[in-house]
Amino acid sequence: MRLANSNDIPTLQRLIALSVRGLSKGYYTDAQIESAIKYIFGVDSQLLVDGTYYLTEKDGVITGCGGWSKRNTLYGGDQHKAIEDPLLDPLKDAARIRAFFVHPDYARQGIGRQLINTCEAAAQANGFNTMELGATLPGVPLYEALGYTAVERIVAPLPDGEVLGIVRMRKVTLKLGITR
Template identity: 70%
Template sequence: MPLTTRLATFDDIPVLQQLIALSVRGLSTDYNTPGQIESAIKYIFGIDTQLIIDGTYYVAQMDETIVGCGGWSKRNTLYGGDQHKTAEDPLLDPELDAARIRAFFVHPDWARQGIGRHIMEVCENAAQSNGFKSFQLGATLPGVPLYQAMGYQPVEHIEQLMPNGEILPIVKMYKVLQ
């Protein structure tokens, strides 16, 4: 079955929300506590609809089955879905700022088969076509190995406090195009 990638639409949101929860619950257990996982799903992970509006969020499919998602952004927000945003999200200047790599999730049944890497390449190419020369992301611990393999370097460790007191470790990572 060939892997295809297309822009996400608002009609995809219910399936993507389910995929995100499955991905986090299935792939984070070696890195996060059950409390961190459930809190992150509730308070941080989800769809940032601005990415869909901007045409920078993608779904990966095997036949008609959505097996992964991820995007890039020309806006300031580094991570989090609509429920995590509290302020306006200004546009970045590609001459000065790094594009944001955002909201990557792969269904656990399809993990470690190149889907995340494929979506990452689509995103990096699209951001580069829009004038960006560097990339920044906020990685959860399960994603760090993929991002490091793709040339991202950790620059800061963040402890994201959630409203219920749980803390989610995030690694801020950066990559400059050669």
């Protein structure tokens, strides 16, 4: 695992599309998947600038990516927002767990869990004790297994008329590593 950088963007964009197409079948229609890749899913370069976006590699293949944010955006890549996000206050706001994607050939091998653990530890080191994320439907079981609970179901309208179901999830962690 290492921090992602701007040189990784083309490879990460390919990984994100591959992940969404490969792991979202059965949860979303093909039209929803393609629309989400075009309008929502992608690299959020602010995470790269902030140094909070990680990737995993195995035998020269980027197998997964994910990050955390001290900024307001809950989900979406650069194409989903127009301005820099305002900073969150760790004393009252939840850190955002963001942009998690795993290569379909490496799914269900602990990559998502490894990335989440790294992101939660980094967010805690920056003063956050609550995490929040916008989960895609295929990601919900992983996040539930890691202690996140659903707090809101979002129907995200897309510019081409498609909609995407997203679940806002939250987890409170204590500084001692205990979750509740």
